[in-house]
Amino acid sequence: MSKGKHYIWSAVGQFGTQTVGFIGNILIARILMPDDYGLIAMVAIFMGLAMTFTDSGFADCLIRKPDADRIDFGTVATFNIVIASFIYLAIFCSAPLIASFFERPELIGITRVISISILIKALNLTQITRLRKELLFKDLAIMLLQSSVISVSITYILALKGFGYWALVMQPVFISLLNLVYLVVVKKWIPFFKFNLERFREMFGFSINLLVSYITNTIGQNLYSIIIGKFYSVTSLGFYNQAKRMYEAPTYGINSVVLTTSYPMIAQERNLVKQRDMYIALLRSFMTLQSIIVFALIGLAEPVWLFLLGVKWISSVEFFKLFMLISLVYPLITVNQNIAKIHNEPKLYRNLTFLRNGLKIIALIVCAKSSIVTILYGQIIAAYASVLVDMSLCGRIIGFGFWKQIKLFLGIAIKPGIAFLITYSIGYWLDKGIYLNGVIFAATFISLLIVIYLVTKDEVFFSFYRKVCRRLIKRP
Secondary structure, eight states: OOHHHHHHHHHHHHHHHHHHHHHHHHHHHTTSOHHHHHHHHHTHHHHHHHHHHHHTTHHHHHHHOTTOOHHHHHHHHHHHHHHHHHHHHHHHHHHHHHHHHHTOTTHHHHHHHHTHHHHHHHHHHHHHHHHHHTTOHHHHHHHHHHHHHHHHHHHHHHHHTTOTHHHHHHHHHHHHHHHHHIIIIISOOOOOOOOOHHHHHHHHHHHHHHHHHHHHHHHHHHHHHHHHHHHSOHHHHHHHHHHHHHHHHHHHHHHHHHHHHHHHHHHTOOOHHHHHHHHHHHHHHHHHHHHHHHHHHHHHHHHHHHHHHOGGGGGGHHHHHHHHHHHTTHHHHHHHHHHHHHTTOHHHHHHHHHHHHHHHHHHHHHHTTTOHHHHHHHHHHHHHHHHHHHHHHHHGGGTOOHHHHHHHHHHHHHHHHHHHHHHHHHHHHHOOOHHHHHHHHHHHHHHHHHHHHHHHTOHHHHHHHHHHHHHHHHOO
């Protein structure tokens, strides 16, 4: 399969899953209340840490190890299931403490049930890693889509039947179970467990640095939910969590394609010059797409929010806009993370993760008691500061240093940024109502952006245009 098809199937899996999840979230959010989402957000950090410890960075190690064999996969599988079992037992026993901390007794049952997914995911982990390593993105896409569609359907039915937050609790359990069924029934996978201490030690040196990085990432991503859940209302956490879910739909879809597809593909390329060219082409394409999505969704946030979720979720809009500003630099973070991992720099990856999340924690401490909006402004400052260091230290490994990345980033982001400022100003002065302003914004933004790309002879735009023309010409 060609590299282009790898990206296509990876995009089908990631964006397809994100689309199904996005639609499902809209339908379910219209039934459930912000409190229901707030309760689930309270336990997110525990689920995230559990899966991080279960994997422990061994999945990435298996992908980058050129001679990984059945024994390596069996060793990692054994480690995963043993660790997952201990973690599940620990979470089960500590559920009353979690409920007491947040002063919500419902969290005892929620925590104990939702953590069942940890055990099932531990079984799936090595086989999903094998599919990624062998670039079988078509199989991954089919698996992700079927599990997403079925689990969202079941969750929606449970919400309709009045199960409340239990509908959200069961969703990750259904997803992991459906993935396991696909791997065993469709792919005829038989779990293999065999622990080899020597192989484990070989991989542990690389994996431990990634594990520390992943733990730091998980804490940095979910600590905000703990602070908001503890010091603000569960309803406020529900609004925050819904804004986070909505921004993750487009943002994580793009970055998952970049990360899951580019990592195994570029890891196979040993020529440094070719690697750099692959990174630059990758960053240029995905940064263009990301910047368009960011500015478009900021401009259309109010009408889209009211139309999709209804007025009860309108308090999330301001949070959503600030989240989108954070996501503007995600492609830079993703690309530089890949550089560190592929070039066997796990300590650099770990230290940069420490820095990024350390800045987020400092910002949270400073802003915690002000307001949720102030907390998000702190996140923005922390994200932009950390990515400057990422570009400086990771980019020089392949000769794609700080100023080259800055120049590329600004050259790409400024075009939709200009189109946004002009269009947003027009809508502000017209003030024709939320929905009409949204239509005017969309039409004007797209028109202006095309004009800007034509005038500047944008490389990505014209490449896309030529591909579309070739496909149209080939049609009978």
